[in-house]
Every structure is written in C-alpha cells, then in structure tokens.
Amino acid sequence: MIRAKAKDAKFIGTSIGGAKILVKDAVTGNILAEGMTAGSTGNTDKIMKQDWKRSEDLSEDDTAGFNASLDIDKPTFVTIEAYAPVNKKQAEVMSSTQLWVIPGKDITRDGVVLEVPGFVVDILSPQTHERINSTDKIELKANVVMMCGCPITKDGIWDANQYEVKAIVTNSDGDSKEVVLDQKDKPSTFQADLNLEKGLYEVMIYAYDPVSGNTGLDKTNFIVN
CATH class of the missing domain: 2.60.40 (Immunoglobulin-like)
Structure with a gap:
C-alpha cells in the first residue's frame, strides 16, 4: 500500500x-x-x-x-x-x-x-493574455487549496489568517510591485484590486505558510491597453 x-x-x-x-x-x-x-x-x-x-x-x-x-x-x-x-x-x-x-x-x-509539501495555486483573474483597459480596476484573484484539495478559510482548520498570499506584478521593464490578497467571501479564494498604466505585465501569485513552510505559486501574463 x-x-x-x-x-x-x-x-x-x-x-x-x-x-x-x-x-x-x-x-x-x-x-x-x-x-x-x-x-x-x-x-x-x-x-x-x-x-x-x-x-x-x-x-x-x-x-x-x-x-x-x-x-x-x-x-x-x-x-x-x-x-x-x-x-x-x-x-x-x-x-x-x-x-x-x-x-x-x-x-x-x-x-x-x-x-x-505545498499549496495548489490557480490564478483566476486576470486571464492569460487578457486585455484590460487602463481606466479599469484590475482584479487579482486566485484559488488556493492544500495539496489534497482541502479548503482554506479564515479561522478554519486551514486558516487563511495564517497564510501569506501575495501577487508580484512585473512590467516589461522589470519593475515590480507586491499586492496582498485577502480571503473574503468565498472559501479558498483570495483577491485584491489595483490600477496599472498601459503595458505588458507578468503576475505571479504565491502562498506561504510560515508555520509549516508550505509554498505554492502560479503565474500568467496580461496586457493593459
């Protein structure tokens, strides 16, 4: 077995x-x-x-x-x-x-x-190669679960308050900014909003547990018009 x-x-x-x-x-x-x-x-x-x-x-x-x-x-x-x-x-x-x-x-x-070890991180927004108007707020959203699929919620068995979930947004010149994502309404779903100037961007969203050392990451690219 x-x-x-x-x-x-x-x-x-x-x-x-x-x-x-x-x-x-x-x-x-x-x-x-x-x-x-x-x-x-x-x-x-x-x-x-x-x-x-x-x-x-x-x-x-x-x-x-x-x-x-x-x-x-x-x-x-x-x-x-x-x-x-x-x-x-x-x-x-x-x-x-x-x-x-x-x-x-x-x-x-x-x-x-x-x-x-690890987390499963799936970026839900922005979608791959999505074009977003520079006048619109950009929604950063990711689904984060344990490697067995177990859900993450605030004050749950797998407590969202314990985990650090952040996005690293990098433009084509290599300039980066970090954004904290928060688990709000839906279990395992972390999100934040931001505004960006026109350009080409890569976003990495990672999860980190300082207690267990678990980590996970997903990344994609999008365009701001």
Missing part, C-alpha cells in the same frame, strides 16, 4: 485527481508497478485534530492509496515516487523514498506514506 499525504493536511485522492505512483527497481530503473491513488482524503478529525499514537493508522478502509503488486522472486531495493497532484501541473511535485521489499511480505495498513 502506497499513499500520498499533503503536508499539514490530508491524503491525496480521487477528489483532486490523485497522485501518480511509480515503483522502480532502484538499481535498473525498471518500473515494477505504477498506478494512481484513489479514494477519500481521510478522516479529518483523526488526521488533523487528534493526537497520534505509535502504530496507530491514520487511514481508514476508504482512504486514498495505491495497492501495488510486485512480481519479484528475491528481495529487491525499490524507489517509490509520487507525483501529486497529477492534474495540477503548476503545483505538481515529486516525493520519493526507497526501501527493501521482500517476496511474500506484504506492506499494508497505512503502508508507505509519502509527504507532499
């Missing part, structure tokens, strides 16, 4: 597209098994609110994972890689570990758990 768990959050499963898992012979690089994690993100109370004890499983029967079956006839040293979240390429990272697998010796329950 192989699972991918978002750092400071829950398991990466079907709701966000899953994690791509590769099990490789560490010496030859041959792929011995591959697949996707599928299932739920897990029990929120157990994972995020309760104290953990040694040998206590965080997973339950429906918790996301990939059950790999290896055809080996001798002990084999393997590399396990998780690419997640696989459907969000700007956020996808690779987490890996290595271990010996022994014929006939199953690894079950929580199994091998790979931690996946």
Whole structure:
C-alpha cells in the first residue's frame, strides 16, 4: 500500500485527481508497478485534530492509496515516487523514498506514506493574455487549496489568517510591485484590486505558510491597453 499525504493536511485522492505512483527497481530503473491513488482524503478529525499514537493508522478502509503488486522472486531495493497532484501541473511535485521489499511480505495498513509539501495555486483573474483597459480596476484573484484539495478559510482548520498570499506584478521593464490578497467571501479564494498604466505585465501569485513552510505559486501574463 502506497499513499500520498499533503503536508499539514490530508491524503491525496480521487477528489483532486490523485497522485501518480511509480515503483522502480532502484538499481535498473525498471518500473515494477505504477498506478494512481484513489479514494477519500481521510478522516479529518483523526488526521488533523487528534493526537497520534505509535502504530496507530491514520487511514481508514476508504482512504486514498495505491495497492501495488510486485512480481519479484528475491528481495529487491525499490524507489517509490509520487507525483501529486497529477492534474495540477503548476503545483505538481515529486516525493520519493526507497526501501527493501521482500517476496511474500506484504506492506499494508497505512503502508508507505509519502509527504507532499505545498499549496495548489490557480490564478483566476486576470486571464492569460487578457486585455484590460487602463481606466479599469484590475482584479487579482486566485484559488488556493492544500495539496489534497482541502479548503482554506479564515479561522478554519486551514486558516487563511495564517497564510501569506501575495501577487508580484512585473512590467516589461522589470519593475515590480507586491499586492496582498485577502480571503473574503468565498472559501479558498483570495483577491485584491489595483490600477496599472498601459503595458505588458507578468503576475505571479504565491502562498506561504510560515508555520509549516508550505509554498505554492502560479503565474500568467496580461496586457493593459
């Protein structure tokens, strides 16, 4: 059993597209098994609110994972890689570990758990290559969620007050300004407004958690006429 768990959050499963898992012979690089994690993100109370004890499983029967079956006839040293979240390429990272697998010796329950750090950041506005009048306010808006898809809200389990979400807006001359984005009406949605002179711009929006060290970023380009 192989699972991918978002750092400071829950398991990466079907709701966000899953994690791509590769099990490789560490010496030859041959792929011995591959697949996707599928299932739920897990029990929120157990994972995020309760104290953990040694040998206590965080997973339950429906918790996301990939059950790999290896055809080996001798002990084999393997590399396990998780690419997640696989459907969000700007956020996808690779987490890996290595271990010996022994014929006939199953690894079950929580199994091998790979931690996946970061945030998923999606810029919602401005749209890619959007043309905006210089007389109009420019809306900066991004969706920010944990790597498992868990929502971010003020005073929630994943508290928007704890996270720093900012836009770095850079013109074609290389001049930049930073703008703070705030989570207001809609969960996981951070936004701010600004005015800009005519020109070509790149915007990067990042999220940072000073407690866990999680980071995430998305970027795009737009035009002010």
